[in-house]
Amino acid sequence: MPRFLIPLVVFIALVAVLAVGLTRDPRLVPSPLVDKAAPAFILPTVADPGREIGIEDLKGQVALLNVWASWCIACREEHPFLMELAQEQLLPIYGLDYKDLRPDAQRWLAQFGNPYLQSAFDEQGRVGIDWGVYGVPETFLLDADGFIRYKHIGPLNREIWERDILPLVRRLKEENA
């Protein structure tokens, strides 16, 4: 190889490395929980402090668990899509209301609509820690056995749903049928 080509090759290699590295979002940390059994929890619901919801309630069908909070700005952006998704009735959507105040959360659902079958009320964020939540909103796809099959960090939208999650939902439902 001619000598003058060496810097060029090094440069191209560097550009290639940076092109891959810099376009990845460092805030998206892959969850070690994917393909593992979902962490167990029992929490009161947002709607009713006297009623409890737990991981057992989510089992038996392919379901979505969406981590949200009334203080979360990005959740507001995501919310209309969740409403659409709830109307399609493809799968049940459960909520995990993370480090919120109950009146705020109830008001939020009353104001923007409630896409959730039930929302668990995680006031202290303990269940959030068990689920490795670090950036609300986050969405977990669970299979019928209660295994986490996919985790999305950040607000969902139609494009992300159809590209990353819907094919997996269809496959899981077929496996289940």
Place this chain on the structure above:
Amino acid sequence: MTRTVRGLVLAALLWPLMVLAAVDPYPFTSEVDEVRFRSLIAELRCLVCQNQNLADSNAELAQDLRQQVYEMILRGEADQTIVSYMVDRYGDFVLYRPPVKGTTALLWAGPFMLMLLGLIALIRTVRRHALEQQPTTATSNRGTHREEPEESQTP
């Protein structure tokens, strides 16, 4: 007037210190536990502000995780248990010193590979220079009176 201003400036400068003094919500009975706590929260990374450890970050999650580490230490859990508790939930990313394995091989070996490449380049350059110098030294050793062209070129 200037006195009041001076007083205000002083108060403004001291304010952060007062806040710092107020932040010690983790009372330990044993000094060993306190040292363990300090070193654990320095080793664990905050996932929200990723270039800070749990000790430095004021993100809510970091506060919660500090609390978690604190409670686990009080319960008498081993360092290993606490670290794997975090890794189980947040992955290796939570460690400032990730373990050596397939996915982190480049991370660990990369700097040494770069250093090796640099060393090879350095040795090659030095050797080449030595080779280029050799004829010159050979002629000057012979003690010729002829002016060396290379010497005349150097400023």
